[in-house]
Amino acid sequence: xxxxxxxxxxxxxxxxxxxxxxxxxxxxxxxxxxxxxxxxxxxxxxxxxxxxxxxxxxxxxxxxxxxxxxxxxxxxxxxxxxxxxxxxxxxxxxxxxxxxxxxxxxxxxxxxxxxxxxxxxxxxxxxxxxxxxxxxxxxxxxxxxxxxxxxxxxxxxxxxxxxxxxxxxxxxxxxxxxxxxxxxxxxxxxxxxxxxxxxxxxxxxxxxxxxxxxxxxxxxxxxxxxxxxxxxxxxxxxxxxxxxxxxxxxxxxxxxxxxxxxxxxxxxxxxxxxxxxxxxxxxxxxxxxxxxxxxxxxxxxxxxxxxxxxxxxxxxxxxxxxxxxxxxxxxxxxxxxxxxxxxxxxxxxxxxxxxxxxxxxxxxxxxxxxxxxxxxxxxxxxxxxxxxxxxxxxxxxxxxxxxxxxxxxxxxxxxxxxxxxxxxxxxxxxxxxxxxxxxxxxxxxxxxxxxxxxxxxxxxxxxxxxxxxxxxxxxxxxxxxxxxxxxxxxxxxxxxxx
Amino acid sequence: xxxxxxxxxxxxxxxxxxxxxxxxxxxxxxxxxxxxxxxxxxxxxxxxxxxxxxxxxxxxxxxxxxxxxxxxxxxxxxxxxxxxxxxxxxxxxxxxxxxxxxxxxxxxxxxxxxxxxxxxxxxxxxxxxxxxxxxxxxxxxxxxxxxxxxxxxxxxxxxxxxxxxxxxxxxxxxxxxxxxxxxxxxxxxxxxxxxxxxxxxxxxxxxxxxxxxxxxxxxxxxxxxxxxxxxxxxxxxxxxxxxxxxxxxxxxxxxxxxxxxxxxxxxxxxxxxxxxxxxxxxxxxxxxxxxxxxxxxxxxxxxxxxxxxxxxxxxxxxxxxxxxxxxxxxxxxxxxxxxxxxxxxxxxxxxxxxxxxxxxxxxxxxxxxxxxxxxxxxxxxxxxxxxxxxxxxxxxxxxxxxxxxxxxxxxxxxxxxxxxxxxxxxxxxxxxxxxxxxxxxxxxxxxxxxxxxxxxxx
Numbered sequence: 001x002x003x004x005x006x007x008x009x010x011x012x013x014x015x016x017x018x019x020x021x022x023x024x025x026x027x028x029x030x031x032x033x034x035x036x037x038x039x040x041x042x043x044x045x046x047x048x049x050x051x052x053x054x055x056x057x058x059x060x061x062x063x064x065x066x067x068x069x070x071x072x073x074x075x076x077x078x079x080x081x082x083x084x085x086x087x088x089x090x091x092x093x094x095x096x097x098x099x100x101x102x103x104x105x106x107x108x109x110x111x112x113x114x115x116x117x118x119x120x121x122x123x124x125x126x127x128x129x130x131x132x133x134x135x136x137x138x139x140x141x142x143x144x145x146x147x148x149x150x151x152x153x154x155x156x157x158x159x160x161x162x163x164x165x166x167x168x169x170x171x172x173x174x175x176x177x178x179x180x181x182x183x184x185x186x187x188x189x190x191x192x193x194x195x196x197x198x199x200x201x202x203x204x205x206x207x208x209x210x211x212x213x214x215x216x217x218x219x220x221x222x223x224x225x226x227x228x229x230x231x232x233x234x235x236x237x238x239x240x241x242x243x244x245x246x247x248x249x250x251x252x253x254x255x256x257x258x259x260x261x262x263x264x265x266x267x268x269x270x271x272x273x274x275x276x277x278x279x280x281x282x283x284x285x286x287x288x289x290x291x292x293x294x295x296x297x298x299x300x301x302x303x304x305x306x307x308x309x310x311x312x313x314x315x316x317x318x319x320x321x322x323x324x325x326x327x328x329x330x331x332x333x334x335x336x337x338x339x340x341x342x343x344x345x346x347x348x349x350x351x352x353x354x355x356x357x358x359x360x361x362x363x364x365x366x367x368x369x370x371x372x373x374x375x376x377x378x379x380x381x382x383x384x385x386x387x388x389x390x391x392x393x394x395x396x397x398x399x400x401x402x403x404x405x406x407x408x409x410x411x412x413x414x415x416x417x418x419x420x421x422x423x424x425x426x427x428x429x430x431x432x433x434x435x436x437x438x439x440x441x442x443x444x445x446x447x448x449x450x451x452x453x454x455x456x457x458x459x460x461x462x463x464x465x466x467x468x469x470x471x472x473x474x475x476x477x478x479x480x481x482x483x484x485x486x487x488x489x490x491x492x493x494x495x496x497x498x
Numbered sequence: 499x500x501x502x503x504x505x506x507x508x509x510x511x512x513x514x515x516x517x518x519x520x521x522x523x524x525x526x527x528x529x530x531x532x533x534x535x536x537x538x539x540x541x542x543x544x545x546x547x548x549x550x551x552x553x554x555x556x557x558x559x560x561x562x563x564x565x566x567x568x569x570x571x572x573x574x575x576x577x578x579x580x581x582x583x584x585x586x587x588x589x590x591x592x593x594x595x596x597x598x599x600x601x602x603x604x605x606x607x608x609x610x611x612x613x614x615x616x617x618x619x620x621x622x623x624x625x626x627x628x629x630x631x632x633x634x635x636x637x638x639x640x641x642x643x644x645x646x647x648x649x650x651x652x653x654x655x656x657x658x659x660x661x662x663x664x665x666x667x668x669x670x671x672x673x674x675x676x677x678x679x680x681x682x683x684x685x686x687x688x689x690x691x692x693x694x695x696x697x698x699x700x701x702x703x704x705x706x707x708x709x710x711x712x713x714x715x716x717x718x719x720x721x722x723x724x725x726x727x728x729x730x731x732x733x734x735x736x737x738x739x740x741x742x743x744x745x746x747x748x749x750x751x752x753x754x755x756x757x758x759x760x761x762x763x764x765x766x767x768x769x770x771x772x773x774x775x776x777x778x779x780x781x782x783x784x785x786x787x788x789x790x791x792x793x794x795x796x797x798x799x800x801x802x803x804x805x806x807x808x809x810x811x812x813x814x815x816x817x818x819x820x821x822x823x824x825x826x827x828x829x830x831x832x833x834x835x836x837x838x839x840x841x842x843x844x845x846x847x848x849x850x851x852x853x854x855x856x857x858x859x860x861x862x863x864x865x866x867x868x869x870x871x872x873x874x875x876x877x878x879x880x881x882x883x884x885x886x887x888x889x890x891x892x893x894x895x896x897x898x899x900x901x902x903x904x905x906x907x908x909x910x911x912x913x914x915x916x917x918x919x920x921x922x923x924x925x926x927x928x929x930x931x932x933x934x935x936x937x938x939x940x941x942x943x944x945x946x947x948x949x950x951x952x953x954x955x956x
Contacts, residue, residue, distance in 0.1 A: 130950050130951075132943075132946060135946045135949075135950055139810065142810055143810070147809060147810065147811065148809060149809065150807030150808070150809070151804070151807075151808060151809055151810040151813055152804055152805065152807055152808075153807065155949055225807040
């Protein structure tokens with residue numbers, strides 16, 4: 001376990017949930033780089049994790065992390081068993097809880113925090129979760145709208161949701177000048193609390209949209225009993241609330257509260273913004289600050305021979321979500337028109353050996369085993385000079401940096417219309433005048449469209465080069481890491497001194 | 499982003515009540531089984547020997563048997579209560595490879611204690627002939643061995659066959675001891691009795707080893723349960739102490755009988771009490787049968803419906819049915835027991851006269867019969883609570899019974915001969931009242947108790 005206790009008032013308190021520094025990944029790396037890029041500021045890490053989490057550090061914390069605090073979700077202090085006016089307290093809490101689990105927002109959270117702070121130290125696991133009063137509260141809440149549902153599921157959901165919420169609302173709150181959360185959800189809940197209790201500025205940067213991701217997980221949760229099988233998942237016409245609704249609506253309430261509390265609501269690309277708006281984010285507070293790449297590093301890899309090698313590459317792991325099979329099928333179609341085509345898959349194939357096998361078999365079956373090559377994990381800087389077109393056939397993406405890296409080297413991209421891909425390839429509404437397309441956006445799971453796009457670019461070297469240049473310029477102007485880090489610097493500057 | 503999908507994942511891994519369900523294993527069999535065997539053995543013993551107590555051999559034999567039953571039960575109870583839980587857990591996790599080891603480990607522990615204690619007592623304290631001492635120690639070890647093997651009876655489930663072998667064993671004891679006594683006196687009685695016990699013990703061991711074959715491994719894994727389930731160990735201790743403490747207190751009184759061999763007893767009291775306990779046998783048998791059917795059905799349904807995603811309405815309904823099953827079952831037994839008790843109390847003078855008992859035993863016998871009703875119901879309520887795995891409440895009842903029985907028996911000694919036995923009656927009534935209140939409260943709040951208070955995964 002790694003906790004750095006401190007009394008220093010940090011400039012920025014970064015709130016992370018289930019990622020940095022114990023989980024390696026895109027968001028974690030982003031947090032790590034953000035802290036490193038602001039060496040003049042002192043950071044405090046507020047880490048939210050599960051009781052059973054692995055506590056191995058996956059990153060060496062930068063020097064300017066002056067303190068860390070861990071909050072284990074659903075872990076509450078015991079608190080007192082009996083309280084003098086327990087019925088009244090339960091009543092006050094119940095009203096707020098009902099809202100928060102349905103259509104709640106900032107005001108409800110504020111009310112809840114008021115009650116909790118009035119009885120500071122006394123309200124813990126014993127009273128809030130295990131007491132007879134809590135039990136009666138649970139029964140009343142169950143009977144109001146969920147009396148047709150599995151009581152067992154409701155019981156655990158109630159405990160899980162409230163335990164998580166209480167642990168966030170009652171955990172330690174380190175002093176800082178600015179609070180910055182990296183997601184809504186529980187981290188967002190904590191951010192809201194920090195805003196309410198300290199009044200200091202609150203910033204939110206959303207990578208993926210928390211409620212969307214939970215939506216998928218909840219819809220797929222097979223341990224949640226479905227009492228009416230016609231109401232699978234989140235059927236729009238289900239008139240009665242069920243437990244999946246309860247989960248989703250609770251998380252939506254947290255998001256709503258968080259957006260209301262924030263001074264700035266940032267996300268990586270425009271596609272996310274419609275979800276933020278739907279959950280109550282105020283447009284005037286919203287901003288797009290994408291992830292960037294080291295432009296100079298990739299720019300040197302540009303090549304005048306671009307378009308003359310007939311080389312396409314899919315840079316990514318060989319896993320189903322990247323939909324390598326559509327790529328393979330597309331290549332077999334391209335081969336008919338451009339027999340010189342050389343296609344590569346540049347990424348590790350050991351994560352899902354079964355899928356890799358299927359891909360190989362497909363390649364054999366379609367007769368492209370000579371044209372298609374799985375090169376495994378490679379050093380991209382060595383390959384970038386040779387690649388003419390970057391292809392992404394993923395079913396789901398956030399903001400794939402590979403498009404920007406290849407773009408900086410002048411390589412155009414053909415990608416599916418997911419995540420930030422369209423914005424990166426075609427530019428978004430901020431671009432005025434538009435820089436032009438940096439490639440072609442194709443529909444999901446469409447080998448024909450993908451193949452046609454490849455053929456279109458490959459048979460027209462001028463078009464290919466121009467697309468590459470467009471994308472390169474776009475990366476230089478809007479996706480240069482240094483510029484984006486500078487944006488955060490001035491953002492922090494603005495709010496720290498407030 | 500890893501997100502907090504873990505919260506959802508953790509919920510899908512929770513263990514709903516399957517541990518609670520296993521509580522039924524240390525059920526009627528283990529709480530009333532040993533008591534039943536004791537009552538039958540000693541009751542019949544007393545019945546037969548009451549008229550022959552002037553015969554030194556018989557008096558000596560009887561007192562040794564009573565001592566051995568009482569002390570062996572009190573000393574082995576903590577061990578077998580804890581071992582029953584250990585075995586239940588093994589069965590629950592579908593890994594019974596440790597069962598032979600458990601049996602062997604228990605024997606080693608129990609005999610490790612029993613041997614020095616019995617040897618010290620019979621060889622150094624009691625003034626007995628050598629072979630009597632040997633037979634007495636052997637008798638103690640055999641009885642302790644039966645308590646050890648009793649742990650597995652629930653799991654074996656061959657109740658009919660096992661009852662038969664107990665029956666046969668006791669027949670053998672009876673016949674052999676009567677036959678041998680003619681030639682060999684006390685030794686003959688002891689050896690004859692031991693023969694019957696051997697039959698029962700070896701029959702049980704054979705059944706256990708055939709059901710759980712394999713080499714004994716991890717002999718002392720069950721010792722951990724003394725720490726995690728200390729309430730069970732103490733319950734075993736205090737419950738059996740409670741049942742014997744009144745007799746021990748009588749034995750310490752000046753009015754006791756001391757035999758030439760130095761062993762003390764209070765034959766009037768002991769005899770009357772064990773005769774009274776015999777009246778409980780039908781109730782215990784009925785309870786055991788009933789429990790394995792109606793109550794258990796309802797109990798199982800309560801937990802299974804929860805696991806099968808019942809609504810709260812249904813859960814509450816099942817709790818009500820369960821409470822009715824407890825009360826309904828109790829009612830039938832109560833009617834039976836009251837009938838028996840009233841008849842016995844009324845007919846006591848004739849009965850005791852017929853049995854050749856002293857008229858002094860009349861009062862004690864009546865108090866015993868009356869107290870017995872409440873005692874037997876306390877036992878049932880304890881069993882019901884054990885089903886719900888409320889170990890502390892059960893321990894509380896046992897401690898109360900022990901303290902009240904001891905205290906009021908001591909008081910009755912002060913109050914005079916016509917009050918002898920009254921202590922047991924009062925103690926039984928008090929313990930029953932406490933048990934009733936605890937059970938009623940628990941069943942009333944059954945959903946809360948089940949979901950929040952008792953749930954191990956919480």
